[in-house]
Structure formats: C-alpha cells, structure tokens
Amino acid sequence: MSDFDWNLLRSFVAVAETGSLSAAARKIGTSQPTIGRHISELERALGLTLFRRGLGGYELTDTGATLLSHALTIREGVDRFSLQAAGSEEGLSGTVRISASEVMASLVLPQILARFSVEEPGIEIELVGTNLVDNLLRRDADIAIRMVTPSQEELVARKIADTPLAMCGSQTYLARCGAPTDQFDLLNHALIGQDRDDVMIKGFNALGAKVDRHSFRFRTDNQVIIWQAIIAGVGIGLAQVPLIAREPSLQRLLPELPLPVLPMWLTMHKDVRNSPRIRRTADFLYAALSDFARSADAT
Amino acid sequence: MSDFDWNLLRSFVAVAETGSLSAAARKIGTSQPTIGRHISELERALGLTLFRRGLGGYELTDTGATLLSHALTIREGVDRFSLQAAGSEEGLSGTVRISASEVMASLVLPQILARFSVEEPGIEIELVGTNLVDNLLRRDADIAIRMVTPSQEELVARKIADTPLAMCGSQTYLARCGAPTDQFDLLNHALIGQDRDDVMIKGFNALGAKVDRHSFRFRTDNQVIIWQAIIAGVGIGLAQVPLIAREPSLQRLLPELPLPVLPMWLTMHKDVRNSPRIRRTADFLYAALSDFARSADAT
DNA sequence: GTTTTACTATTCACAATTGAATAGGACGGA
DNA sequence: TCCGTCCTATTCAATTGTGAATAGTAAAAC
Numbered sequence: 001m002s003d004f005d006w007n008l009l010r011s012f013v014a015v016a017e018t019g020s021l022s023a024a025a026r027k028i029g030t031s032q033p034t035i036g037r038h039i040s041e042l043e044r045a046l047g048l049t050l051f052r053r054g055l056g057g058y059e060l061t062d063t064g065a066t067l068l069s070h071a072l073t074i075r076e077g078v079d080r081f082s083l084q085a086a087g088s089e090e091g092l093s094g095t096v097r098i099s100a101s102e103v104m105a106s107l108v109l110p111q112i113l114a115r116f117s118v119e120e121p122g123i124e125i126e127l128v129g130t131n132l133v134d135n136l137l138r139r140d141a142d143i144a145i146r147m148v149t150p151s152q153e154e155l156v157a158r159k160i161a162d163t164p165l166a167m168c169g170s171q172t173y174l175a176r177c178g179a180p181t182d183q184f185d186l187l188n189h190a191l192i193g194q195d196r197d198d199v200m201i202k203g204f205n206a207l208g209a210k211v212d213r214h215s216f217r218f219r220t221d222n223q224v225i226i227w228q229a230i231i232a233g234v235g236i237g238l239a240q241v242p243l244i245a246r247e248p249s250l251q252r253l254l255p256e257l258p259l260p261v262l263p264m265w266l267t268m269h270k271d272v273r274n275s276p277r278i279r280r281t282a283d284f285l286y287a288a289l290s291d292f293a294r295s296a297d298a299t
Numbered sequence: 300m301s302d303f304d305w306n307l308l309r310s311f312v313a314v315a316e317t318g319s320l321s322a323a324a325r326k327i328g329t330s331q332p333t334i335g336r337h338i339s340e341l342e343r344a345l346g347l348t349l350f351r352r353g354l355g356g357y358e359l360t361d362t363g364a365t366l367l368s369h370a371l372t373i374r375e376g377v378d379r380f381s382l383q384a385a386g387s388e389e390g391l392s393g394t395v396r397i398s399a400s401e402v403m404a405s406l407v408l409p410q411i412l413a414r415f416s417v418e419e420p421g422i423e424i425e426l427v428g429t430n431l432v433d434n435l436l437r438r439d440a441d442i443a444i445r446m447v448t449p450s451q452e453e454l455v456a457r458k459i460a461d462t463p464l465a466m467c468g469s470q471t472y473l474a475r476c477g478a479p480t481d482q483f484d485l486l487n488h489a490l491i492g493q494d495r496d497d498v499m500i501k502g503f504n505a506l507g508a509k510v511d512r513h514s515f516r517f518r519t520d521n522q523v524i525i526w527q528a529i530i531a532g533v534g535i536g537l538a539q540v541p542l543i544a545r546e547p548s549l550q551r552l553l554p555e556l557p558l559p560v561l562p563m564w565l566t567m568h569k570d571v572r573n574s575p576r577i578r579r580t581a582d583f584l585y586a587a588l589s590d591f592a593r594s595a596d597a598t
Numbered sequence: 599g600t601t602t603t604a605c606t607a608t609t610c611a612c613a614a615t616t617g618a619a620t621a622g623g624a625c626g627g628a
Numbered sequence: 629t630c631c632g633t634c635c636t637a638t639t640c641a642a643t644t645g646t647g648a649a650t651a652g653t654a655a656a657a658c
Contacts, residue, residue: 003327003328004381005306006305006306006308006309006377007304007305007306009305009377009380010305020604020605020606021605021606021607022604022605022606023604023605028302029302030646030647031646031647031648032605032606032607032647033606033607033608033609033646033647033648034645034646034647036606036607037645037646046381046384046385046387046388047388047393048384048387048388053606055605055653055654055655056604056605056606056653056654056655057604057605057606058606063384063387066383066387067380067383067384067387070376070379070380070383071380073376073379074373074376074377074380077369077372077373077376078305078308078373080369080372081308081366081369081370081373082303082345084365084366084369085345085346085347085362085366086345088345088347088362088365088366089345089346089347094346319634319635319636320635320636320637321634321635321636322635329616329617330616330617330618331617331635331636331637332616332617332618332636332637332638332639333615333616333617335636335637336615336616352636354623354624354625354635355624355625355634355635355636356634356635356636357636
C-alpha cells in the first residue's frame with residue numbers, strides 16, 4: 001500500500017522542479033543532505049530510479065517524469081487544503097500576507113497599514129513588495145494589490161480605481177532648469193526613466209516624441225528609485241498622480257498630456273474570502289486605497 | 300505556505316475515517332500517541348479545531364469535514380502515484396499481490412502458484428483470500444480473480460471462463476444414502492448450504508423446489524468449509540464443476556439441473572498492466588485458470 | 599593555469615519524533 | 629455493582645531524522 005512517507009513526495013517535487021538537491025533544499029527550507037536522503041529513500045521504497053545523477057544536478061528519468069505529474073497533482077491538493085484551512089480560520093487574529101507592487105508596498109501601504117495596526121492589533125501583517133505576479137493558489141499571499149487586471153481564475157477581484165499617471169518634477173529642479181512647455185520640450189530636460197523595461201519609451205513614441213533609452217539621463221528599473229530621484233531633484237519623471245498630489249515639493253507637469261492610466265485591483269482567493277481576518281484586512285485596504293486614489297481629485 | 304508535514308494529512312484522513320486515534324493507528328501501522336500528536340500539531344499549525352473530542356472517539360467538526368474532502372483528494376493522488384510507481388518497475392522480480400475468492404484462493408490457486416514459483420523464482424507472491432471486493436486503485440491487490448463481472452473503472456479485465464456449478468456428493472455419502480433422483484428428491488437428503496447468504500435458497504425456489512434455510516442440515520457461510528464438508532461425506536452440496544471433476548471421490552449429481560454459471564474474471568489496474576512482473580503473473584494465471592476451467596469438459 | 603562557483607556525498611553530534619508502558623475515564627454486559 | 633473493553637492523555641527511554649561541517653568533483657570565469 002501507499003505507506004511511504006508522504007514528505008518524500010514534497011522533496012521529490014522540489015528536486016524535479018529545481019533540478020538540484022541544493023536548490024530544492026533552499027526552496028523547501030531544509031538542508032541538502034536531507035533532500036538527498038529523501039530522494040534515495042523514495043527510490044529505494046519504489047524500487048525505481050527517478051533521477052539521473054548528472055553533472056551539476058539531478059535530472060528526471062522517464063519514469064520520474066511520469067510520476068512527477070502525479071506528484072504535482074498531490075501538491076496542488078495540499079495547496080488547496082491549506083488554502084481552505086486558512087479560509088476557515090475564525091477570529092480577528094493571526095497573520096495576513098499582502099503582496100503589492102514595489103511602489104505601492106514602499107510608498108503607499110506603510111502609512112495605511114500603520115493606521116490598520118492601531119485598529120486591529122491582533123492581526124500581524126506581512127508585506128511583500130514585488131512586481132512579479134504571485135500565485136494566490138499557492139498562497140504566496142492572502143491579498144494582492146496589483147496595477148494590472150487580474151487574470152488568474154478562482155480569484156475574487158475588486159477594482160479600486162484607475163490611477164492616472166503624470167510627469168512631474170521637484171520645485172528645486174524646476175527652479176534650476178525651468179518647466180517643459182510640451183512633450184517635445186521634455187527631451188531637453190533631465191528625464192528619469194526605466195532601464196530595460198521599454199514601456200515608457202513606447203509611450204513617448206506613441207505621443208509623437210521620438211525617444212530611445214538614451215533620452216533618459218537617469219535610468220533604473222526600480223520604480224521606487226525613480227520616485228526618490230524625482231523628489232531629490234534629479235530630473236523629470238513619470239509617477240502616479242495621487243502620489244504627486246501628496247508631495248508638496250513636487251509639481252505636476254503638462255497635465256494635458258494623454259498618458260495611460262493604471263487600473264488598481266485588490267484580489268484574493270475565493271477560498272479565503274470568508275476568513276474574518278483576511279476579509280477585514282481587505283475591506284480596510286479597499287477603503288484606504290480608494291481614498292488614496294481619490295485624494296488627487298481634491299487637490 | 301503549505302510547509303507543514305504532509306504526513307499529518309495521512310493521519311488526519313485515517314482518524315476522520317476510523318473515528319478514533321487508536322483505530323487510525325492500527326490502520327496506518329503506527330501508535331496511538333503518534334496519531335494523537337499528529338492531530339494536535341495539525342490543528343495547531345492550521346489554527347483550527349478539526350475534531351470534537353467526544354466520548355470514545357474523535358468526531359469531525361464542520362471545518363474538519365470540509366477539509367477532509369481535500370485530504371481525500373490528496374490521498375487518492377498518493378494512491379495513484381504509488382500505483383503508477385508499481386507499474387513502472389522493471390524486471391521480473393519483486394512482490395505480486397493476488398486477491399481471489401476464498402474458494403479460488405484455497406482450492407485452486409495454491410497448486411497453480413506452486414508451478415509458477417518454479418518458473419519465476421524471483422517473484423514473491425502474496426495471496427489474499429476474501430470474498431470482499433477489493434479496491435485495486437488503493438492497491439489492495441495487483442491482480443484480482445473474481446467470480447463476478449468487474450464494475451470498477453480504470454480496470455483491465457479479462458474473462459477467463461464461465462464456470463458451471465453442480466450438485467455433488469462424495470462416494471461414501473452416496474453409498475450410504477443413495478443419489479437424489481431429481482431436484483425435489485434433494486430435499487430428502489442432507490443438504491449442505493449457506494447460512495446467512497440466501498442466494499442458494501433463491502436459486503432452489505426458482506427451480507420450483509420450495510426451500511428455506513432449515514432445509515439445509517449443515518450450514519456455513521464459508522464456501523471452503525462447504526467444500527470440505529462435501530468431501531467428508533456430510534451430504535450433498537453445490538460446487539464448481541471443475542473442482543468436482545478434479546476430485547475422484549466426488550460424484551456430480553443431476554447434471555440436467557439448470558444451475559447458474561459463475562463468470563470468472565482476471566482484473567488488474569491499467570496503470571500496473573505494463574509492469575513485466577505483474578503482466579507475467581497475470582498471463583500465467585490466465586492460462587492456468589483457463590486450463591482449470593476447461594479441465595471439466597475433458598472428463 | 600588558476601580561481602571561483604555550484605553541485606553531491608559523507609560524517610557526526612544533536613534535536614526531533616517515536617512507541618511501550620501506564621494512568622484514567624466512560625460504556626456495556628454479567 | 630463489578631469487571632472487561634474501548635477509548636484518550638502523558639511519561640520517558642530509544643530510535644530516527646536532521647543539519648553544520650567537510651571533502652571531493654566538474655564546469656565556468658578570469
């Protein structure tokens with residue numbers, strides 16, 4: 001019967017996915033000798049060779065690949081189990097894990113969560129700032145704040161707002177170099193922009209201003225750094241209007257420019273929707289972020 | 300993340316299914332304190348109460364019941380995994396587990412398997428004699444010999460033969476009491492039959508002979524005991540024709556009686572079909588049992 | 599050609615998990 | 629009422645599993 005250690009399956013999946021014992025150990029949070037023993041024992045118990053011990057790693061054999069598909073099904077089952085378990089928890093205490101874009105996580109959420117932690121001292125918050133989309137089924141996070149329309153199924157998604165973008169610069173920079181008169185004049189200024197990501201370049205070209213990455217004098221792929229650079233007076237850059245509105249040292253430029261709008265979504269998995277803890281957090285975030293997005297209109 | 304011990308799930312399923320820690324421990328093959336700790340730790344890790352500690356056992360709570368369905372999915376996945384693994388084994392050595400009806404397991408298969416073990420000394424045989432239908436997905440057995448048409452899906456089934464049944468008695472009994480002349484005369488004889496199971500009674504009634512369980516002077520639900528009783532000269536009973544044919548001390552009676560016929564099937568799960576070890580065993584069994592079933596015709 | 603890096607395998611002290619034994623509670627039958 | 633049986637909870641010695649450290653290999657980087 002299937003009376004072998006079910007944990008061996010977890011190690012099996014990890015090694016199959018990463019291709020090495022060491023990487024698998026890092027992923028699971030255990031040590032390389034342990035993973036190695038697990039694989040050995042699984043192979044011994046099944047009487048099969050699951051991996052080819054190649055140079056620099058473990059490679060699945062054919063039989064191993066066949067079995068992997070079953071093991072993945074099992075892991076997905078475990079994911080669903082723990083998701084359902086998390087969704088069944090009662091009471092307003094415990095941990096809520098929030099994932100958000102770097103900008104939101106660094107510049108917007110800390111203040112909101114500071115207020116929240118006063119209202120709900122029993123709830124601990126884990127905040128992950130990343131622009132990578134996360135897998136809510138695998139519980140990378142309980143709640144995700146994303147600036148893209150969610151695509152994953154089985155999610156409950158609420159749209160918070162459409163966040164307009166605008167060019168802006170600090171008072172110190174504008175005093176030194178003046179304000180641009182139109183999009184073409186922008187090219188005469190110290191532009192702050194993205195490095196490898198070319199979405200901004202395409203946007204400019206769509207506006208009729210011929211631009212390549214060297215048009216930006218200060219380049220970084222980290223949006224938070226862009227923001228800090230704008231504040232520091234390095235030059236002119238693109239930012240979310242609500243953020244600009246909040247910062248008195250900044251001035252919004254060329255408001256007539258037809259720039260794209262970022263949709264802001266709050267998403268969570270439907271199985272955790274009914275957890276009071278998570279629901280409470282989500283409701284608070286929704287309200288606070290709506291206020292934040294609307295705050296620009298008032299100014 | 301789902302980084303709890305996957306073995307806890309196995310214990311969880313076992314307790315949920317059996318309703319007590321002790322029974323679950325017996326089922327899994329571990330000790331009651333261990334299972335108890337597993338449940339405690341699972342509840343602690345999830346922050347949920349899965350069981351109500353009632354008197355004389357553990358009872359699922361509502362949330363526990365919800366989670367059980369996920370856990371069952373997981374266990375089925377593990378079953379499939381180990382089934383696939385068993386089916387992937389190469390070489391003609393290892394263990395093959397055969398399940399068969401009590402009669403087949405006691406009276407027919409031992410001789411066949413004795414021949415087989417000479418031909419395939421590398422294969423170890425486990426033989427389970429039970430009239431309960433087994434779950435081949437959960438690998439109660441690799442191969443099942445059944446006297447009923449298989450219903451489970453995902454099985455590979457081969458029909459071996461239709462085995463006719465007949466009344467018979469030993470020479471010693473017949474010398475003492477004479478042979479019955481027709482089905483009505485049977486009631487004047489010492490009939491050997493089933494106790495709680497009423498299939499034989501219904502059969503007799505269908506033949507026009509009015510019969511109840513007290514018409515049988517010797518009753519047992521164990522088919523093997525019936526057979527041994529017939530041989531011992533206790534009376535007249537029903538048996539498979541090929542078995543009667545093999546036993547010179549027995550005489551077949553009333554061959555014109557329209558008795559039902561038992562289909563004999565060899566079944567195995569499709570995922571183990573390609574294991575050389577299991578396939579070899581199944582082929583041998585099929586051939587040997589076909590011979591056995593046909594042996595009656597020759598006599 | 600040497601260094602750096604990434605990996606596996608092995609050792610060994612330690613920490614974790616296990617199960618035999620035991621105590622105690624609730625039920626059902628004599 | 630008492631006894632036997634079923635169950636759970638707890639204790640503690642022994643086993644099992646773990647991970648830091650280390651040695652060794654092969655490839656990539658300099």
